[in-house]
Amino acid sequence: MRSWKEVYQRWHSFEQLDEQVQLELRKINDTSLLEDAFYKELTFGTGGIRGVLGPGTNRMNVYTVRKVVEGLANYLPYHRVNVKDRGVVIAYDSRYMSKEFALEAARVLSVHGIKAYVFESLRPTPLLSFAVRYLGAACGIMITASHNPPEYNGLKVYNEDGGQITPTESDQIVAAINEIEDELTVPFLNDEELAESGLLHWIGKEIDNAYLERINYISRMDPAKRMQDKDLQIVFTPLHGTSYDLVTSALEQMRFLNVHVVTEQAIPDPDFSTVESPNPEEHQAFALAEELGDKVDADILLGTDPDADRLGVAVKNGYGEFQVLTGNQLGSLLLDYILRHSNPNVYKNAKMIKTVVTTELGRAIADSYHVETLETLTGFKYIGEKIHQFDASGETFIFGFEESYGYLVSGFVRDKDAIQAAIITAEMAYYWKQRGKTLFDALHDLYETHGFYLEGMSSLTLKGKEGAKQISFIMSEIRNMELTNVAGFKMKAVEDYLTSEKLNLEDNSKAPIDLPKENMVKLMLDEKAWVCLRPSGTEPKLKTYYGVCGKNRKDSEEKLAKLKEAMANIMDKIMTVKA
The missing domain is CATH 3.40.120.10 (Alpha-D-Glucose-1,6-Bisphosphate, subunit A, domain 3)
Structure with missing residues (x-):
């Protein structure tokens, strides 16, 4: 070498x-x-x-x-x-x-x-x-x-x-x-x-026009109503990226005519000069959109990342302030809206797809409509692969999403699609506005019905050659630790996706995991809590995902904070040993 x-x-x-x-x-x-x-x-x-x-x-x-x-x-x-x-x-x-x-x-x-x-x-x-x-x-x-x-x-x-x-x-x-x-x-x-x-x-423009034609068919509205002008104030930012033409054209053809574009961010810019990061997952990316939203009294703010496969959405909360929804929250809202407006005859054969680190609220919503949930590894490529399998099996893809702001409404695209998501989000916001509710209200209703699910994520960045070794060491140590509880949550099972094996700690039984191998470990805890550790495939990061379900928002926030603190302490101990 x-x-x-x-x-x-x-x-x-x-x-x-x-x-x-x-x-x-x-x-x-x-x-x-x-x-x-x-x-x-x-x-x-x-x-x-x-x-x-x-x-x-x-x-x-x-x-x-x-x-x-x-x-x-x-x-x-x-x-x-x-x-x-x-x-x-x-x-x-x-x-x-x-x-x-x-x-x-x-x-x-x-x-x-x-x-x-x-x-x-x-x-x-x-x-x-x-x-x-x-x-x-x-x-x-x-x-x-x-x-x-x-x-x-x-x-x-x-x-x-x-x-x-x-x-x-x-x-x-x-x-x-x-x-x-x-x-x-x-x-x-x-x-x-x-x-x-x-x-x-x-x-x-041939491909653009064909794509826009297909967008018409993702609507859950009656065709006559779809062509009516809609009273919804939308602020949109492409964050200096690629989505301006397609998103604005698609909104216009669906008769959303009150679209206010953040002009400073409408022009493609490789420096992304108006944001710290062109990532709609981060609230700072919505700063200019929020300013414009206040001026025009917007109902929703839409923001796509530079290559327009991720969508961020902000809505007004109970205090009249814009709040950016998490990917788990928006995905859950979209899933409920789509199932609410789907033919019940489709449910028996329908499949909702999410990743193993995506909110369990999605499963709870799908269960309430008697729709089966399928899980994949992290990464939308696995969701796309499942949809391809449906082409042969005859199963119906009804929605797919992941926590990192990726959503897919229709399989005419086989990757996460912020344009599809933007259009159906606008339609969903209009639907709830007609009923006197904001998306924030609709989300609260979902929590009241299914439980106050809350998720979080932290990442440890370790750059360079030594960083890669440290991440490998941490994953090895986590696999070998004999934990009985984390932050007071009892350990129930350990899912190791590298060995494709699930260990049930209650009886020490083992079961295969029917997913591709990946360097990822998920700790299953009681009270519907879980932790998942996964090294990034493209960045020098170790990502840790968390999920809890409490009695109310405060209870969930407290549980999530304890879980994060406990995992941070475990990481510190491992890093001390390595040092």
Whole structure:
């Protein structure tokens, strides 16, 4: 195995090194930064690569992109039919180097004679998913780093079903990537050669129009009422990303005409200059939307992340202040609204899908309508995979969601879709407004009916080579600890998704977990409480998820706080041992 210094020297001495990469490489004088840039290759996890822009094998640049696409091009002929004719769809968001990386992907594919469909301008991730299915393409590539900071970019691969690639597909693509010895010498066509090849096809508005046509069918309103003008004041922000055109067009065609856009955030901006983070999960992202909402007396605020696969929503609480709903809360509201307006004859065959770290309130709501809940591992790719299985089984997908602000209403897209979610949220808010209630009121009704479920999440960031070792050590220690209780909650079971085994602590019996293997552990506690630990596949983080269900909001908040404190103490003890 080559040392990082050898890899760095290979790049440094490469005569044909891209001028921009070469310039950036010369600027790095810090040895630790050089080591971090070259000590490993970007991990292909969660369906692709993601990292900080810059020179190096552990960075996002033209060479890391070319290597991944070369591996993908070598993989496709053995796992898809008519690859060259069907081609690959490529979309990109508003980040630095996004369009350049999209064209780099097309240049590499063209060497293999594979047609590349590239959007003329930036587009949301869900539209890429839709485009793959609409065009019958062999796969799709999305250039995005979702809601990560401005210095990041990434590349995600979508399969021919329009979903994020499955673990099996990922392993096969990784194997093909690993066969490429030198990322610096991956063949590609230059601009002139690419134009002459006839393999580059630019996509205009055709896909947008087809997508908007399908949006009409997700409505739960009577067709006549759907075409009536609706008295709902909406503030919308795309947070400098890709969703402006599709969200505003979809709202207009559903006759939501009182839409006030946050103009400062309507223009794509790779620096995301008006927010600390372009993440609708974080309340600061709604600051400008709240200001505008107060001016126009808005009923709801809608905010999408840069690639428009996540939606955040804020509504007025009992004090007349805007409150950002959690992903679990909005998902539960949407599920109830959809089931409330679905034909009961559908329930018997219908399936609601959530992840193992998503609120149990969703299951309680689905149970009340006699709809079965299916659980998947964390990540919407698993929800998309389940929907694909329904195509063969005849089961009906009725809704899918995850706690990290991802929702899917209809399977014509096979990934989380903030545009679908924005439209159905507006419709839901209008429905409750007609009945004298806000979404906050409707949420309170759900708690009163099903229980005061409350969730939380904390993350431990440990960067670099040593950080990865520390995260691995913590997970190993958690697996080996013989806990009897956490924060006073009795331990009932331990679900280890790496061994695919559930240990019932009451009788020491074991049961298999019928899900793909993943480095994740879930502690099942009494009183409907739970804790789940999961290292991120794309970031140097260890995420800890929590869930409780109390007698009322105060009781739930107290239980959640105790659970978080107890896990923080356990983490501190483990880190002390490591030190």
